[in-house]
Amino acid sequence: MDCQKGLDGVVVDQTKISSTANAHLTYVGYPIEEIASATFEEVVFLLWYKQLPDQQKLKKFRQQLVNKMILPAETIRLLLYIAKEPQHPMSILRTTTSLLGTTNDVEHDEPPKILSKMLTAIAAIIRIRDNEPLIDVDPQLSVVENFLYMITGKRPSSELTRMFSTVMILHADHEFNASTFTARVVASTLSDYYSCLTAAVCALKGPLHGGANERVFEMLQKIKNQQLDPVEYIKDQLAQKRKIMGFGHRIYKSGDPRAFILKKIAQKLAVETNNQAYYQIQQQLADYMLKKYKLHPNVDYYTALIYHCIGLKKETYTMIFAACRTVGWLAHIMEQRQENILIRPSSEYVGPQNRHYKI
Numbered sequence: 560m561d562c563q564k565g566l567d568g569v570v571v572d573q574t575k576i577s578s579t580a581n582a583h584l585t586y587v588g589y590p591i592e593e594i595a596s597a598t599f600e601e602v603v604f605l606l607w608y609k610q611l612p613d614q615q616k617l618k619k620f621r622q623q624l625v626n627k628m629i630l631p632a633e634t635i636r637l638l639l640y641i642a643k644e645p646q647h648p649m650s651i652l653r654t655t656t657s658l659l660g661t662t663n664d665v666e667h668d669e670p671p672k673i674l675s676k677m678l679t680a681i682a683a684i685i686r687i688r689d690n691e692p693l694i695d696v697d698p699q700l701s702v703v704e705n706f707l708y709m710i711t712g713k714r715p716s717s718e719l720t721r722m723f724s725t726v727m728i729l730h731a732d733h734e735f736n737a738s739t740f741t742a743r744v745v746a747s748t749l750s751d752y753y754s755c756l757t758a759a760v761c762a763l764k765g766p767l768h769g770g771a772n773e774r775v776f777e778m779l780q781k782i783k784n785q786q787l788d789p790v791e792y793i794k795d796q797l798a799q800k801r802k803i804m805g806f807g808h809r810i811y812k813s814g815d816p817r818a819f820i821l822k823k824i825a826q827k828l829a830v831e832t833n834n835q836a837y838y839q840i841q842q843q844l845a846d847y848m849l850k851k852y853k854l855h856p857n858v859d860y861y862t863a864l865i866y867h868c869i870g871l872k873k874e875t876y877t878m879i880f881a882a883c884r885t886v887g888w889l890a891h892i893m894e895q896r897q898e899n900i901l902i903r904p905s906s907e908y909v910g911p912q913n914r915h916y917k918i
């Protein structure tokens with residue numbers, strides 16, 4: 560068999576969770592353009608149990624998730640210590656995900672509890688690093704409302720909740736992306752959920768994957784603050800053989816369907832929060848990248864501006880991605896466990912041969 564670098568185009572397994580076939584993203588058969596308007600809890604239910612819940616099941620599921628958002632006292636005690644460390648928040652999240660696996664029941668915990676704890680832990684990391692008091696879960700609020708409330712300390716408006724639900728849904732799953740595949744590799748050894756998630760967080764952290772959103776905002780800030788010409792900035796970066804963050808995709812060569820939806824949200828929020836300057840820079844960059852290199856924005860491009868508009872610091876952007884993608888990671892770990900086979904590909908040896916060690 561030929562060696563395929565980066566597993567590009569290699570189909571390594573089947574999945575019933577999501578598909579990017581023909582560059583159309585679907586969740587269990589539902590087009591992303593439609594399912595993006597559902598509630599977050601509905602989509603979690605769909606991705607995990609492969610059907611939409613009826614109203615009764617949805618209510619029960621939402622309450623189950625919200626009730627489990629409370630962290631054990633021991634987790635909070637350790638988190639207060641760890642989250643203050645000067646490392647990047649994604650490094651803190653890596654340790655925190657592992658920590659959740661020691662302060663909770665690693666053998667028996669199930670996805671609803673694990674997702675809820677991850678969301679609260681991420682909100683707590685943000686609050687602790689900002690020297691803000693932790694916010695208690697409000698059982699009257701939905702999962703997304705609670706997540707925003709625990710991050711900002713303010714109960715979000717229904718409009719913000721709707722927009723942020725869409726953002727969370729769009730990030731929830733994306734078939735065999737690098738972090739999900741990582742989670743599946745670890746799951747295939749029959750390791751526990753927390754170990755799979757810790758590995759997935761590590762894979763998401765990198766700038767070629769989830770770490771791109773933070774770099775996108777860094778770029779926008781640099782262009783705006785130093786009053787640079789966006790096109791000249793890009794030309795200079797490409798001349799230095801640097802990738803432009805937030806552009807290009809392994810699967811989508813004619814545009815990421817999520818970016819089309821996110822672009823509208825970014826534009827709306829930019830107007831509402833007086834951040835049009837950033838949006839205009841984004842437009843100039845996107846026009847040039849398309850015209851000159853046929854490269855389109857990916858999911859990380861517009862979320863950078865969305866997160867800025869809702870007041871998040873850029874270092875936290877990839878953690879927000881992780882919060883949303885925990886849904887998909889858990890779905891894939893469950894699927895891997897259901898029909899498990901150890902993931903162990905082969906390599907082609909190209910090093911020196913026939914050497915001998917003489918004593």
Ligand SMILES: CC(=O)SCCNC(=O)CCNC(=O)[C@H](O)C(C)(C)COP(=O)(O)OP(=O)(O)OC[C@H]1O[C@@H](n2cnc3c(N)ncnc32)[C@H](O)[C@@H]1OP(=O)(O)O
Binds near residue numbers: 767768771857
């Ligand atoms: C949630 C997500 O993970 S979405 C992706 C987030 N990552 C980024 O935004 C980082 C920037 N983008 C990239 O690095 C890439 O587009 C990736 C990693 C996303 C996809 O990589 P691959 O599928 O391996 O495509 P590859 O990197 O080979 O790109 C094909 C060609 O387009 C170029 N290209 C692709 N993306 C970019 C980019 N962002 N900036 C400049 N050139 C690019 C490559 O240099 C390559 O050119 P070549 O054929 O002349 O060598």
Ligand SMILES: O=C([O-])CC(=O)C(=O)O
Binds near residue numbers: 732733735736737810
């Ligand atoms: O699928 C990929 O390679 C990356 C991506 O867009 C995602 O994880 O959402």
